[in-house]
Each structure stands twice: as structure tokens, then as C-alpha cells.
Amino acid sequence: MLKETLTLQHISKSFPDGDRTLTVLDDISLAVKEGEFVAIIGPSGSGKSTLLSVIGALLTPTNGKVVLDGEDISDFKPAQLTATRASNIGFIFQSPNLIPYLTVKNQLLLVGKFNHTNKRANLSKMNELVQELGLQHRLNNYPNSLSGGEKQRVAIGRAFMNNPNIILADEPTASLDYERGRTVVEKIADEVKSRRKAAIMVTHDERMLDVCDRVLHIEDGKLIEDKSSQIKNHPTPCQT
Amino acid sequence: MFLALKEMKRAKLRYILLSLIMISILFLVFFMTGLANGLSFADSSSLQKIKGDYIVTNKEAEGAVINSELSKEQLKEISNSLEEPTSPLALTMSTIAGKTNQKDTDMIYFSVDPEHYGDLNITEGKNISDITDKEVLVNKSFKEDGYELNDQLVDESTGETMTIAGFIENQTYSFLPVVYSDIDSEFQPTQGSEIMYNAIVYNGPKMDIKGYDTSTNDEIVQSMPGYSETQGSFNVMKAFMFIISAFVSTVFFYVLTIQKTNQFGILKAMGATTSYISTSIVTQVLLLTLISLSVSVLAVAGMAQVLPEGIPFQASVSLVLGTGALFIILNLAGSLLSLYKVTKIDPLEAIGRSE
Ligand SMILES: Nc1ncnc2c1ncn2[C@@H]1O[C@H](COP(=O)(O)OP(=O)(O)OP(=O)(O)O)[C@@H](O)[C@H]1O
Ligand SMILES: [Mg+2]
Numbered sequence: 001m002l003k004e005t006l007t008l009q010h011i012s013k014s015f016p017d018g019d020r021t022l023t024v025l026d027d028i029s030l031a032v033k034e035g036e037f038v039a040i041i042g043p044s045g046s047g048k049s050t051l052l053s054v055i056g057a058l059l060t061p062t063n064g065k066v067v068l069d070g071e072d073i074s075d076f077k078p079a080q081l082t083a084t085r086a087s088n089i090g091f092i093f094q095s096p097n098l099i100p101y102l103t104v105k106n107q108l109l110l111v112g113k114f115n116h117t118n119k120r121a122n123l124s125k126m127n128e129l130v131q132e133l134g135l136q137h138r139l140n141n142y143p144n145s146l147s148g149g150e151k152q153r154v155a156i157g158r159a160f161m162n163n164p165n166i167i168l169a170d171e172p173t174a175s176l177d178y179e180r181g182r183t184v185v186e187k188i189a190d191e192v193k194s195r196r197k198a199a200i201m202v203t204h205d206e207r208m209l210d211v212c213d214r215v216l217h218i219e220d221g222k223l224i225e226d227k228s229s230q231i232k233n234h235p236t237p238c239q240t
Numbered sequence: 241m242f243l244a245l246k247e248m249k250r251a252k253l254r255y256i257l258l259s260l261i262m263i264s265i266l267f268l269v270f271f272m273t274g275l276a277n278g279l280s281f282a283d284s285s286s287l288q289k290i291k292g293d294y295i296v297t298n299k300e301a302e303g304a305v306i307n308s309e310l311s312k313e314q315l316k317e318i319s320n321s322l323e324e325p326t327s328p329l330a331l332t333m334s335t336i337a338g339k340t341n342q343k344d345t346d347m348i349y350f351s352v353d354p355e356h357y358g359d360l361n362i363t364e365g366k367n368i369s370d371i372t373d374k375e376v377l378v379n380k381s382f383k384e385d386g387y388e389l390n391d392q393l394v395d396e397s398t399g400e401t402m403t404i405a406g407f408i409e410n411q412t413y414s415f416l417p418v419v420y421s422d423i424d425s426e427f428q429p430t431q432g433s434e435i436m437y438n439a440i441v442y443n444g445p446k447m448d449i450k451g452y453d454t455s456t457n458d459e460i461v462q463s464m465p466g467y468s469e470t471q472g473s474f475n476v477m478k479a480f481m482f483i484i485s486a487f488v489s490t491v492f493f494y495v496l497t498i499q500k501t502n503q504f505g506i507l508k509a510m511g512a513t514t515s516y517i518s519t520s521i522v523t524q525v526l527l528l529t530l531i532s533l534s535v536s537v538l539a540v541a542g543m544a545q546v547l548p549e550g551i552p553f554q555a556s557v558s559l560v561l562g563t564g565a566l567f568i569i570l571n572l573a574g575s576l577l578s579l580y581k582v583t584k585i586d587p588l589e590a591i592g593r594s595e
Contacts, residue, residue: 082512082513085509097506099507100250101250101251102246110242114510114512115511
């Protein structure tokens with residue numbers, strides 16, 4: 001029986017919008033198991049990034065429970081949220097968002113400093129990830145001398161550095177061409193499988209969906225699970 | 241620390257330029273303040289250094305020694321009402337005839353009673369209490385005009401010849417070098433036949449003498465004709481320089497931090513605490529300010545060495561320390577202002593957004 005890394009129970013999120021409130025997420029329930037790679041697709045403005053932010057301890061939900069690794073984080077204070085992000089969540093953003101003045105090596109090592117990992121463990125973790133991502137010959141390069149794909153791979157490495165239980169990626173391939181994007185998504189999938197993490201990826205590119213285990217559609221803040229793509233490696237039929 | 245140092249190492253040029261700006265600003269502040277202080281110092285230093293607790297002048301002078309006139313009788317009258325030994329003081333401007341092929345030197349006599357006048361800070365030679373009839377102590381600036389110990393000076397208007405018995409330092413009045421002489425040797429030119437005195441100097445408790453003013457050194461400096469007006473201008477100048485340069489450097493650090501807002505958002509999304517980011521910012525500000533401060537102090541010190549004697553310059557340790565502390569505080573304030581922004585940065589903004 002696989003452990004549930006993430007459980008969302010009746011999550012809703014609304015923002016004040018003038019006199020009214022704007023409901024962006026509407027009663028979303030979801031469970032993601034370890035080793036599972038979930039894709040989220042949906043039209044622009046449907047609430048994908050908001051959902052990812054709620055899961056990623058960047059936003060607290062208006063209603064409902066977010067249980068991450070057995071811990072209910074829905075009522076956490078900002079400091080607790082920060083600590084949760086530092087220790088238990090790995091983010092991959094649309095653009096790599098690397099720190100321009102750090103070498104590849106230090107990009108990864110920096111993460112360990114946020115949750116006070118001991119130096120040696122931090123270093124060996126870094127070496128391990130760099131090997132797996134094929135970045136060993138780029139260790140002392142700065143971001144400006146890396147290709148787009150390499151940068152995104154560094155960002156993946158960074159997301160895995162703190163050994164998080166869940167990886168969240170918001171359109172990680174948007175700034176890459178298909179080939180490179182594909183490699184990046186496959187790298188994420190490899191890491192997720194081999195390390196038994198849970199991962200959620202928002203994407204616009206339906207060609208990436210076959211890499212994922214499960215595809216979720218979100219529309220107007222409501223979640224619709226796409227049954228047809230449940231089977232792995234089955235190309236998604238809903239191409240428009 | 242990690243981030244701060246790595247960033248400075250990577251963006252060397254940017255931080256060097258930033259330091260250069262800071263150095264120039266601080267240099268400007270130190271240098272201009274030093275010059276302004278030098279000017280007021282050269283104007284008044286010898287009054288400040290009059291050896292005595294109190295200086296008695298006549299009422300009409302309102303504390304301005306140069307405007308005070310005391311006759312021999314008045315001198316006696318004042319002396320009698322004071323218990324302590326007193327020394328008369330006469331300020332007389334004159335000119336020393338230059339040696340062959342040399343310029344004349346304008347100067348001012350400080351004529352006193354060597355027996356009752358306190359010892360001066362000498363750099364060379366005898367002190368005032370040891371001089372004999374024909375001897376004088378002169379300001380060190382005479383050395384630049386080629387005079388040495390035991391050289392002869394000739395007063396152009398009286399034709400009197402005197403011998404340099406010692407050198408004193410930083411003794412100028414109204415930018416003229418001071419020559420301390422025995423009032424009884426009468427080197428100084430007189431108007432009419434009688435010697436006129438400007439003031440009486442004594443050590444001891446303050447005594448109010450009817451018809452006369454008793455003032456401290458500070459008070460007579462303040463009462464120098466034109467002194468407080470010049471000081472007023474200087475102070476306004478210094479104040480504005482401070483305000484403007486402090487403003488510039490504060491804004492600089494503010495902008496420097498604000499530029500990195502997006503980066504801080506990413507760090508926060510990755511789990512960096514606000515205090516981790518703040519420490520990094522504060523480290524940078526302190527480091528930059530301290531480095532710039534040291535370099536500019538060195539530059540000012542070097543500048544003070546090469547400045548010719550003709551340009552009076554006076555920079556004190558307290559000025560440097562005070563300015564330094566103020567700049568550190570203001571620069572920190574500038575970056576703390578942006579730090580406030582850092583606490584408000586929404587890590588959300590880093591997500592789902594391409595640059
Ligand atoms: N802080 C906020 N305040 C008010 N409204 C918000 C806020 N954040 C998001 N929204 C609104 O919520 C809706 C969903 O936003 P979200 O960013 O989740 O969309 P998305 O699905 O990620 O879209 P895209 O595909 O364009 O990235 C949008 O209409 C947006 O305007
Ligand atoms: Mg989005």
C-alpha cells in the first residue's frame with residue numbers, strides 16, 4: 001500500500017474582489033501518492049497556479065485541509081509555512097529563476113543552508129544530483145553560461161536538494177523548445193520514480209502528458225479528473 | 241554571509257563602482273569639513289590657545305580682543321582687583337622684512353609678560369618663560385619662509401631686530417602667523433608714544449570686574465569680528481553636504497536592494513526566511529560602508545599630508561568617527577527601508593511568472 005504524500009480535502013480559495021469575493025478554487029479534493037507524477041492542465045485563469053501555491057505552502061486555503069506528509073498545514077503561521085517550504089517542498093518554476101551570482105554547485109548548496117543541513121550531507125547530495133542530471137561538467141559555471149535546458153535541470157536539482165516529499169512544477173517547460181522540455185519533464189519523472197517522491201506539474205503542453213501517471217483538468221476552479229489518461233503512456237485524446 | 245560575499249565576488253565591477261561612489265561622497269564630506277574647520281582654525285587658533293583661564297577686555301569691545309584697548313592705568317586697576325598674577329596681552333599686526341631676494345612676511349605680535357604667561361606648546365627651542373630680552377617665539381610657518389632657530393628677524397616698521405628662540409605650532413590669528421614676544425622689549429609698532437594693551441590674561445577663578453568683560457577662550461573666539469558669521473555659513477554648508485550625501489548614499493542602498501526584489505521572492509519560495517535575507521543585505525551594507533569609510537579616511541589623510549601649508553586643513557578623529565557612524569546608520573536605514581519591502585515580498589510572485 002503506497003503512502004499518500006498529499007491529501008487535499010474540500011479546498012477552496014477566494015480572494016476579495018472589490019465588494020464581492022472571487023472564488024478561484026472551488027471544493028477541490030485530491031490525493032497524491034508517493035512515486036506518483038500528476039499533471040494539471042486547464043485554461044488560463046482557471047486556478048492552476050493558485051492550487052499549486054496552496055499545496056506549496058505559499059498560500060493558505062480559505063476552507064479545507066491540506067495534509068502534507070501526514071501534517072495538516074492549512075492553519076500554519078507564515079514562519080511555519082516558510083519552514084515547511086524549506087524542508088518538505090521542492091519548487092520548479094516556469095523560468096529557472098536561478099540566482100545569477102551563484103555557480104551551479106552553489107545554487108544547490110544554498111538550499112541546504114535554509115534548513116541547516118550539515119555540510120557533508122549537503123555536499124554529497126549535491127554531487128549525487130549533479131551526476132543524475134548530467135551537470136557534472138558544469139559545476140562551476142554561472143547561469144549566464146548555461147543553456148536553457150541546463151538551467152532548468154539545475155532548477156530541478158535545486159528542487160530535490162532538500163529531499164522534499166513533494167515536487168511542484170509550474171509550467172517548467174514553457175521557456176524551452178519541445179525536445180528540451182521533454183528531456184526536462186523526463187528528468188523530473190526519473191527523479192520522482194527513483195526517489196519515490198510525489199510530483200505535481202502544471203503544463204500547457206499536452207505532448208508532455210504521457211510522461212505523467214495521471215492528468216487532472218481544472219476549469220473555473222473545479223477539478224475534473226481525466227479518466228482516459230489514467231493509463232500510463234496513453235496519449236491524451238482531448239487535443240483541440 | 242554566503243549570499244552577500246558570493247554576490248560581491250561575482251559582480252565585482254558593480255560593487256567596486258558603488259564603493260567608489262561611496263568613497264567619493266565620504267571623501268567630499270571629510271575634505272570639505274576639514275577645509276572649513278581648517279579655515280576657522282587658522283582664523284582663531286591662537287586665541288583658542290591663549291594660556292589663561294580668563295581674558296579681561298574692556299566693555300566696548302564686547303569680547304573682541306582686537307577691538308579692546310586698555311591703557312597702562314587700566315591695566316594696573318585690573319591687576320589690583322585680581323589676586324592671581326596677570327599678564328598683559330597686546331595684538332599688533334606688522335611685517336617682517338624678507339631676507340635678500342625674499343618676500344616680506346605679514347605677521348602678528350602676541351606681546352605678553354613672559355614671567356606670568358603660561359608655557360606654550362613648542363616644537364623646538366626655548367619656551368616663553370626662558371626668553372631673554374631680544375628673543376621671540378614664532379609660528380612654525382616661518383620655517384617655510386626659510387627661517388631657522390637663532391635666525392634674526394627684522395621688523396619692517398620699527399627696524400627692531402629679534403632672534404628666533406623657539407618655534408610654536410598652529411598659532412595663527414586671522415591667517416597671520418603669530419610671533420610671541422616680551423611686551424617690555426617693545427618690538428611691536430605703537431600708535432603714538434604710549435603702548436596700548438588689548439587684554440589681561442590670568443589663571444584662576446572667574447572674577448567680574450566693574451567696567452570690564454571677563455571671558456573664556458571660547459567666548460573670545462566666538463566674539464572675534466566676523467567669526468560667528470563665517471561659522472554660520474560654514475555650518476550651513478556642512479549641514480547641506482551631510483544631508484545631500486547621506487541622502488544619496490541611503491537612496492543608493494535602497495535602490496540596490498529593491499532591484500533584487502524578484503530574487504528575494506524566489507529565495508523565499510525556496511524556504512529562505514526573511515531574517516536570512518536580511519542578514520545578507522545588512523552584511524553587504526556594513527562591508528561596503530566600512531571599506532569605503534577606510535579608503536576615504538586614508539585618502540583624506542594622504543591629502544592632508546600633501547596640502548601646502550597655505551591651505552589650512554583640520555580633520556579630527558571625532559569628525560571621522562561621527563561621520564562614519566552616521567553613514568553606517570543611514571545606509572542601514574536605507575537598506576532596512578528596502579528590507580521592509582523584502583518582508584512584504586510575496587514568494588507567490590516568483591511562481592508561474594517568467595522574467
Ligand atoms: N492574489 C489574488 N487576488 C485576486 N485574484 C487572484 C489572486 N491570485 C490569483 N487571482 C485570480 O485567480 C484566477 C486564477 O489564477 P491562477 O494564476 O491560478 O491561474 P492559472 O490557471 O495559473 O492561469 P495561467 O494558465 O494563465 O497561469 C485568476 O483569475 C486570477 O486573476
Ligand atoms: Mg499560472
